[in-house]
Amino acid sequence: MKLLVVGSGGREHALAWKLAQSPRVQIVYVAPGNGGTAQDECLRNLDITDPAALADFVEREHVALTVIGLEAPLAAGIVNLFRSRGLKVFGPTKEAAQLESSKDFAKAFMKRHHIPTAEYETFTDIAAAHAYIDRKGAPIVIKADGLAAGKGVVVAMSPDEAHAAIDSMLADNKLGDAGARVVIEEFLAGEEASFIVMVDGKNVLPLASSQDHKRLLDGDKGPNTGGMGAYSPAPIVTPQLHARVMREIILPTVRGMENEGIRYTGFLYAGLMIDANGNPKTLEFNCRMGDPETQPIMARLKGDFSKIVEMAIDGKLDGAKLDWDRRTALGVVLAAHDYPETPRKGDRITGIPAETTDAVTFHAGTTLTDGKLTTSGGRVLCIVGLADSVHDAQSVVYDTVNQISFDGMQYRRDIGYRAVNRKQSDRQG
Ligand code: AMP
Ligand code: GLY
Numbered sequence: 001m002k003l004l005v006v007g008s009g010g011r012e013h014a015l016a017w018k019l020a021q022s023p024r025v026q027i028v029y030v031a032p033g034n035g036g037t038a039q040d041e042c043l044r045n046l047d048i049t050d051p052a053a054l055a056d057f058v059e060r061e062h063v064a065l066t067v068i069g070l071e072a073p074l075a076a077g078i079v080n081l082f083r084s085r086g087l088k089v090f091g092p093t094k095e096a097a098q099l100e101s102s103k104d105f106a107k108a109f110m111k112r113h114h115i116p117t118a119e120y121e122t123f124t125d126i127a128a129a130h131a132y133i134d135r136k137g138a139p140i141v142i143k144a145d146g147l148a149a150g151k152g153v154v155v156a157m158s159p160d161e162a163h164a165a166i167d168s169m170l171a172d173n174k175l176g177d178a179g180a181r182v183v184i185e186e187f188l189a190g191e192e193a194s195f196i197v198m199v200d201g202k203n204v205l206p207l208a209s210s211q212d213h214k215r216l217l218d219g220d221k222g223p224n225t226g227g228m229g230a231y232s233p234a235p236i237v238t239p240q241l242h243a244r245v246m247r248e249i250i251l252p253t254v255r256g257m258e259n260e261g262i263r264y265t266g267f268l269y270a271g272l273m274i275d276a277n278g279n280p281k282t283l284e285f286n287c288r289m290g291d292p293e294t295q296p297i298m299a300r301l302k303g304d305f306s307k308i309v310e311m312a313i314d315g316k317l318d319g320a321k322l323d324w325d326r327r328t329a330l331g332v333v334l335a336a337h338d339y340p341e342t343p344r345k346g347d348r349i350t351g352i353p354a355e356t357t358d359a360v361t362f363h364a365g366t367t368l369t370d371g372k373l374t375t376s377g378g379r380v381l382c383i384v385g386l387a388d389s390v391h392d393a394q395s396v397v398y399d400t401v402n403q404i405s406f407d408g409m410q411y412r413r414d415i416g417y418r419a420v421n422r423k424q425s426d427r428q429g
């Protein structure tokens with residue numbers, strides 16, 4: 001059978017790589033794909049991004065299933081379009097994708113359904129927003145309502161920073177329509193984890209837990225990025241916490257959407273903040289998998305993922321079961337010169353080793369031209385290593401990273417440090 005994955009990042013490379021391992025899958029198209037998906041003989045890049053043209057292709061080529069990797073086409077209604085043409089697609093409708101595409105929608109939904117999250121208010125009026133900040137003080141968090149490609153959240157440590165964020169979004173219109181409405185919310189302290197599940201409208205199938213590193217520099221310093229590395233499993237998600245997140249956050253969300261007449265289908269990603277007492281709150285929802293969390297998660301997934309996706313599309317996830325490699329998978333992102341501000345393109349990439357059973361390289365911002373691989377985006381590659389401990393997975397990854405080079409390459413040397421520290425403190429008592 002033929003499959004299609006829509007997107008061009010490391011997440012989509014990892015999804016396509018996993019789907020292509022199924023014996024019943026001949027080819028996985030990736031639209032538009034990247035330099036890595038271009039090199040893989042089981043994958044084929046498709047230079048199409050228009051949803052109607054993609055649906056035409058799927059009909060013409062009898063593509064059996066389509067998986068949408070990223071949020072923008074979901075928010076624009078690609079699932080509605082595919083379904084209206086009778087095509088099998090995994091993702092939420094435009095209406096359901098509002099859990100990610102409107103922070104105000106998500107916050108109001110969580111409030112209605114008593115799902116734990118930070119306190120908030122929503123503003124379009126500049127003076128009212130400034131007055132709220134004066135009343136609440138800092139730290140405080142300012143979020144653009146709409147999709148802003150990772151640039152829509154300001155965690156303001158001082159009132160000045162918070163006021164500046166309001167001016168930038170509401171007065172200077174720096175984020176356009178996405179920032180014309182803002183959510184201002186309470187600052188939550190703790191440790192983050194990514195909790196990702198598959199939903200078929202009713203049934204929920206949790207994927208393995210993971211944790212992302214959003215800051216550019218070691219020790220979680222420097223600017224926020226799309227994610228500089230991730231690993232799975234995340235030891236902070238104990239079986240007890242897992243059960244609580246399902247009971248207090250995931251299931252009420254899926255039931256709440258169903259009760260409001262907006263059945264949720266697709267990947268659902270709850271970004272969690274877990275406080276010092278182990279209580280989880282929802283920072284955000286994404287209506288897709290995480291990038292780079294997908295890369296280590298797919299590296300650990302065993303079995304035929306195409307069957308699971310098909311069961312999800314057919315509303316049969318109650319009969320699905322996932323098996324995981326017991327090892328830790330750890331992914332380190334290699335980013336371009338001057339990422340995240342103004343990533344440089346066109347640097348030649350060399351030294352990527354062949355895939356082994358314990359190390360895989362997923363591509364994101366890469367382009368293949370005349371057999372030469374160059375950088376073409378902020379996050380360039382994600383190297384995933386698998387080993388029995390987080391520490392050993394780090395060794396596998398960094399040994400691989402040392403073989404790869406391109407001008408301006410930046411990466412963190414400490415991906416997984418929280419898990420290493422947690423294991424050490426567990427051992428000490
Ligand atoms: P979001 O896109 O809403 O997940 O926000 C991006 C990042 O900002 C999160 O991963 C957190 O690191 C941080 N963040 C968001 N909301 C809060 C909050 N209420 N308190 C503290 N940090 C937050
Ligand atoms: N890694 C965070 C995200 O995909 O939103």
